[in-house]
Every structure is written in C-alpha cells, then in structure tokens.
Amino acid sequence: MIPSETRVARRTENRRIYFFEVRFSVFGLVLSCNVQLRKMSPEPLSKRITVCRGDITLLDVDAIVNAANESLLGGGGVDGAIHRAAGPRLLAECRGLGGCPTGEARITAGYRLSARHVIHTVGPIWQGGDQGESDLLRCCYRNTLELASEHNLKTVAFPCISTGAYRFPKSLACTTAVRVVAEWLLSSGLPNIVVFCCYDADDFAWYRKKVGDIIS
Ligand code: AR6
Secondary structure, three states: OOOEEEEEEEEEEOOOEEEEEEEEEOOOOOOEEEEEEEOOOOOOOOHHHHEEEHHHHHHOOOOOEEEEEOOOOOOOOOHHHHHHHHHHHHHHHHHHHOOOOOOOOEEEEEOOOOOOOEEEEEEEOOOOOOOHHHHHHHHHHHHHHHHHHHHHEEEEEEOOOOOOOOOOHHHHHHHHHHHHHHHOOOOHHOOEEEEEEEEOHHHHHHHHHHHHHHHH
C-alpha cells in the first residue's frame, strides 16, 4: 500500500497558512488526510530578528540554544557555560536523553538559568565543506525552531553553532543561520523573536551585516 500520489496545497491568508495534504494508495483508498493551521505573525522580520553581543547564559528568553556534542553530557565553550550556569540538574536531565545525533535537537528545562528551556543541538564538525556540513548546520537551526514552535516558545536565542571548537567558517555559518531563520519566520509565527547571541566581535559584525541585508 505505497502512496501513489501526494498533493500539498498551500494558501496564505492574512496571518494564517493552511497546509492540506491528501495521500492516495494505488487502490484509490485514502491513506491519510492532514490539515494543519499555523498562525503567522503580523510583525515584519525586522522586528523578529535581533543580534546581541554577550553571554547567552544571561538572557531572559523562553529558550537558549546549546551548541552541544552528541553525548549531551557537557563540554567546553558555550556548552560548558550553559551547564555551569544551569547547575547539575541539567546534566541529570541530559543523561536521560541518551544523546543526540548531529543535526538534531532535544529540549530540556533551564533550571538555574533565566531561560525557561535549553534546546540542545549538535552542529557538524567542519571537515573542509564536502561532508554535508552546511546541510547539517541548516538542520540544527530548522530542528531547533521546530521544537521551539511545538513547545509554544516565543523567544529563542542562538549562539553561533559550530563556529568554535567545531571550526565551521564564521561567515558561511552566519549566512546559513540567517537564511534558515528568516525562511522559518516567514512561514511561522513561532518563535516570534529570534536572537543571534554573538560572543566575539567577528561574529557580531557578520551577523549585524547579514541580518541588515536580509531585512532591508
Ligand atoms: N555565550 C554565547 N556564545 C558563546 C559563549 C557564551 N557564554 N561561549 C562561547 N560562545 P563552541 P561548537 C560562542 O566551541 O563550535 C563544546 O565543547 C563561541 O565564541 O561552544 O559548536 C561542545 O561540548 C562560538 O562562536 O561550540 C562540543 O564538543 C560559539 O559559541 C563542541 O564544543 C560556538 O563555539 C561544539 O563546538
């Protein structure tokens, strides 16, 4: 009973997008019918993407994103900073998750952080660019945004995933991140606001430029 046809119709009406999907089997039986309503935001991109410079662990948002490794058991860089600030209960919850493959994302509570949640995603290790690194980085951002939306989170802050210990080139990572986030926001009302939290001056400059280009 393999579906022989899939139709996806998409219609934008003010603040809502309607997804309508019908699948037929080879025998003409309807296998599935799926209608989704996704609320759109009335606000322009310029009000929904912001860039800041500083320590992501201090941000009072619904979720901060952790650039983790596949074990989800902590490490250096922003991962270490998040675990130190959140306290040992974060590690205990992460232990129960059983790791996370590169490109995917998992959500936990924020514990001692001001942020209510941490979304842990595992960026690719840069190996020269021909090992699917850009696709995997896109997956990190998309899967994180999807989790945020599923959990009804309105404000989410990203660090510059993979650009530290994992050595992804900063400018390419920035272009990738800004594009994926902008695409997502144009078709979804959640999260309502995305913050790019840059730790160093180079990243801050790249993000301000790329975000400026995309919203102008
Ligand atoms: N707030 C915001 N950004 C930060 C902070 C902070 N407190 N600290 C560092 N950054 P990295 P990766 C920036 O190395 O490249 C860990 O050991 C930093 O300047 O944290 O994805 C994990 O366990 C850089 O721009 O993450 C993994 O093993 C960015 O965060 C591995 O490193 C990402 O740098 C993941 O490597």
